[in-house]
Amino acid sequence: MNDLEKYHDNDQVIEQKVVSFETLPEPDGPNTSDLLKGVLCHWPIVLVTFVLICAIGIPAVWYLIEPKYCATASIRVAPIIPNILFSDKDSERVMPMYENFKNDQARLITIDQRILIRVADDLADKGLKFFENKRPLSEKPVGLVKTFFQAIRKKIITTMSPEKPADPVEALRQAISGEIITATPVRGSEMINIYVVSTEPKEAVKIASSFRTAYMIIEGNESTEEGYQKLQLLKKERDSFANKLDLQKKLIRESAEEYGTVELTPHQEMMLQRVAALRSLATKIDVDKLLLKIKIKLLKETKDDSIFQRVLLERRHTFIQNDLLVQMLTKRIAQLEEELISAGQILSSENTQLKRRTELLEAFKTNLEEHRKKVEKTFDESITEELSENREAELADAELELRGLEAQGEILQTKIDKGDLDTIQLGRKQLDITEQQEQLALTKEVYDTIRRRIQQLEMEGKRPARISVPYETTVASVSNKRVKYTMAIMFGSMACGMMLAFLRDKMDHRLRTPEDVTKRMGIRIIGTTTSSHNIKPSLLPEHIVEDYQTIRANLGLLDGEGIPNKLVVTSPGMREGKTTFSVNLATSLSGAGKKVLLIDGDLRKPGVAHLLDLPEGSNGLQDVLLGKEFDQAVYSIASTGLDVLAADPHSRTNGYELLASPGTRQCIDMLSQNYDHVIIDTPPILAFPDALIWAKFGDGVILTSFAGRTTTPELKEAKERLMKINVRLLGVVLSNVQAEQSYYRYRHNYYAQNAKSRKTVKRAKRRLLPMQSIEDNPSNSTVPE
Numbered sequence: 001m002n003d004l005e006k007y008h009d010n011d012q013v014i015e016q017k018v019v020s021f022e023t024l025p026e027p028d029g030p031n032t033s034d035l036l037k038g039v040l041c042h043w044p045i046v047l048v049t050f051v052l053i054c055a056i057g058i059p060a061v062w063y064l065i066e067p068k069y070c071a072t073a074s075i076r077v078a079p080i081i082p083n084i085l086f087s088d089k090d091s092e093r094v095m096p097m098y099e100n101f102k103n104d105q106a107r108l109i110t111i112d113q114r115i116l117i118r119v120a121d122d123l124a125d126k127g128l129k130f131f132e133n134k135r136p137l138s139e140k141p142v143g144l145v146k147t148f149f150q151a152i153r154k155k156i157i158t159t160m161s162p163e164k165p166a167d168p169v170e171a172l173r174q175a176i177s178g179e180i181i182t183a184t185p186v187r188g189s190e191m192i193n194i195y196v197v198s199t200e201p202k203e204a205v206k207i208a209s210s211f212r213t214a215y216m217i218i219e220g221n222e223s224t225e226e227g228y229q230k231l232q233l234l235k236k237e238r239d240s241f242a243n244k245l246d247l248q249k250k251l252i253r254e255s256a257e258e259y260g261t262v263e264l265t266p267h268q269e270m271m272l273q274r275v276a277a278l279r280s281l282a283t284k285i286d287v288d289k290l291l292l293k294i295k296i297k298l299l300k301e302t303k304d305d306s307i308f309q310r311v312l313l314e315r316r317h318t319f320i321q322n323d324l325l326v327q328m329l330t331k332r333i334a335q336l337e338e339e340l341i342s343a344g345q346i347l348s349s350e351n352t353q354l355k356r357r358t359e360l361l362e363a364f365k366t367n368l369e370e371h372r373k374k375v376e377k378t379f380d381e382s383i384t385e386e387l388s389e390n391r392e393a394e395l396a397d398a399e400l401e402l403r404g405l406e407a408q409g410e411i412l413q414t415k416i417d418k419g420d421l422d423t424i425q426l427g428r429k430q431l432d433i434t435e436q437q438e439q440l441a442l443t444k445e446v447y448d449t450i451r452r453r454i455q456q457l458e459m460e461g462k463r464p465a466r467i468s469v470p471y472e473t474t475v476a477s478v479s480n481k482r483v484k485y486t487m488a489i490m491f492g493s494m495a496c497g498m499m500l501a502f503l504r505d506k507m508d509h510r511l512r513t514p515e516d517v518t519k520r521m522g523i524r525i526i527g528t529t530t531s532s533h534n535i536k537p538s539l540l541p542e543h544i545v546e547d548y549q550t551i552r553a554n555l556g557l558l559d560g561e562g563i564p565n566k567l568v569v570t571s572p573g574m575r576e577g578k579t580t581f582s583v584n585l586a587t588s589l590s591g592a593g594k595k596v597l598l599i600d601g602d603l604r605k606p607g608v609a610h611l612l613d614l615p616e617g618s619n620g621l622q623d624v625l626l627g628k629e630f631d632q633a634v635y636s637i638a639s640t641g642l643d644v645l646a647a648d649p650h651s652r653t654n655g656y657e658l659l660a661s662p663g664t665r666q667c668i669d670m671l672s673q674n675y676d677h678v679i680i681d682t683p684p685i686l687a688f689p690d691a692l693i694w695a696k697f698g699d700g701v702i703l704t705s706f707a708g709r710t711t712t713p714e715l716k717e718a719k720e721r722l723m724k725i726n727v728r729l730l731g732v733v734l735s736n737v738q739a740e741q742s743y744y745r746y747r748h749n750y751y752a753q754n755a756k757s758r759k760t761v762k763r764a765k766r767r768l769l770p771m772q773s774i775e776d777n778p779s780n781s782t783v784p785e
Contacts, residue, residue: 065482105215182195252433510708510711513707530543568601570682577704583608587640595641598681701728702732705733
């Protein structure tokens with residue numbers, strides 16, 4: 001392992017023991033923050049690129065690309081044909097497959113040869129620029145760059161070699177294939193829109209209107225011819241059915257002349273009622289004939305009066321009941337029985353009066369029975385004579401009556417037969433007339449339907465057409481790509497500027513922020529000094545003091561051993577603030593009560609004396625190194641207590657040889673024993689080897705760099721040279737850093753918030769516990785573990 005590797009190992013061990021004052025290095029590679037920082041650092045590049053590209057591109061866009069206009073001609077295709085004869089919705093006929101019909105009509109507008117020829121004839125003599133291009137550019141969407149170059153090509157061709165007018169029909173076909181002319185049905189409405197895209201809005205309106213007119217003429221002629229053929233066919237059928245209707249009416253009239261009406265049902269019902277009455281009478285006669293025959297047979301065959309026994313019993317009973325005495329006795333017996341029953345409920349059975357009434361009742365019953373017998377005897381004597389006299393007369397009457405009934409039956413049967421025959425004939429006639437009427441009704445229905453259809457077709461010829469113009473052709477700017485391309489150029493130029501700024505930032509190796517040092521070099525940042533460009537002059541001294549307090553604090557935390565005794569301050573190149581830093585650091589340490597010696601180690605171009613305005617004759621470093629007394633060469637600044645050992649710029653002693661002599665290190669070590677800190681300002685590392693010799697003398701080296709001036713390769717090379725000689729590199733101090741990027745970036749806003757923080761303090765005091773309650777309850781002040 002060589003000396004350089006040993007140094008790296010020792011440095012890693014030291015860094016593990018030192019408190020880290022910087023953020024950890026981030027992974028390599030660009031990220032969003034790097035891009036933004038690079039763009040912000042080089043914003044003039046972004047601005048210049050943006051202005052140049054916009055100055056060239058935007059006028060070119062507005063000159064080469066013409067805005068396109070879209071003319072829209074609408075055609076209304078009604079889905080429902082309104083009926084003029086009737087206003088109800090049921091009479092309106094809805095077109096079946098309406099959407100498919102609209103699609104077919106839209107295709108027909110752009111592919112029908114008749115429409116194209118009619119449009120071409122209409123527009124051919126109007127001198128339209130539309131027909132000057134044989135191959136119109138397609139309106140299909142393409143990229144912005146491709147469209148831009150197409151516009152340039154079209155502009156050059158049109159300017160250099162204008163084409164001769166093309167065939168109008170072929171030009172229309174090319175425009176349709178290039179989707180410059182389109183016909184599209186509008187979903188959810190009754191419209192078919194014809195779109196024409198052109199750079200000339202008036203020409204677009206004329207072309208769209210011509211397509212609409214041609215379509216409506218052709219479609220109207222077809223509809224009219226179709227309607228005329230239907231009307232002629234219906235009229236012919238109407239005449240045929242009218243003749244048939246007259247013939248059927250004549251036949252019905254001839255069939256109804258006999259009865260004077262075509263409705264024979266009432267006559268038939270009357271005949272049926274008459275026949276039914278005759279049949280009822282015949283049935284009754286038959287029953288009477290049967291009864292008479294039975295009676296005659298009984299009168300002839302029976303000699304006794306047994307057949308009259310029931311009749312005689314009835315007449316006898318009636319004769320007895322009609323006798324006055326029998327009626328009186330029966331009534332009196334009934335009264336006595338009622339009285340006897342009433343008395344039996346009141347009187348006892350041994351009562352004399354009750355007994356008397358009982359005997360009287362029995363006497364009345366006995367008299368009634370005797371009188372009945374006398375009346376029956378009288379009836380039997382009178383009826384026997386009557387029966388013998390009437391038997392012969394009754395037989396003769398019955399036979400005579402039977403012959404009369406038989407004669408009536410024959411006459412009724414003849415009439416019934418004739419009535420049945422007439423009724424059947426009348427029914428057949430009614431059936432014939434009914435059938436003829438049904439045929440007449442069917443014929444009349446068809447005839448009326450044809451006649452109504454003829455009337456509808458005639459009225460439809462007078463009603464508004466299904467296809468109509470809802471409104472005039474409109475035009476709108478739908479393809480003004482100038483604004484789009486202008487915005488694209490603006491965004492593109494901004495992106496190009498940002499990319500150039502980012503590339504410039506990547507090629508710019510200058511260190512600007514503490515993060516740049518840690519990310520690119522991996523070296524700790526001891527501190528930063530604030531730039532004076534963005535800080536008020538009155539606040540600059542305060543910032544400088546606080547910057548060096550921070551640096552002192554960080555140096556004191558290194559290794560936990562405090563600030564080293566001998567500090568060597570150097571930088572990669574010139575004008576990077578190492579002398580200013582050395583003076584300020586020494587002044588800060590001296591102001592903190594330390595005994596500090598500041599040595600101007602730049603023997604070739606010393607600047608400490610000039611910077612501190614030391615008097616002439618106070619430049620004696622070379623003399624001390626050559627053996628002169630130290631007290632005679634050192635200069636003490638009374639205001640700060642700082643001792644300065646400045647170099648003589650006029651000395652002719654070889655600086656490198658003087659430093660390389662063996663006594664120089666011993667002299668410096670001896671001087672450091674009398675001071676708490678010795679600050680040595682050296683030349684740049686990359687300029688002279690003097691800084692490396694001084695670095696070997698010191699206990700630690702501080703590299704200073706200037707934000708915006710020191711580059712990464714320079715700082716890296718300086719670090720590598722220090723590593724090779726195995727010295728202790730304490731860290732880097734970055735000077736001239738913007739306040740918002742400094743080591744303590746929020747410090748410059750801290751005191752500005754004092755006024756606002758007073759209100760915050762007041763609110764915080766309100767949330768404190770009352771001090772009295774804490775004193776009364778000491779246990780409450782104990783912080784729980």
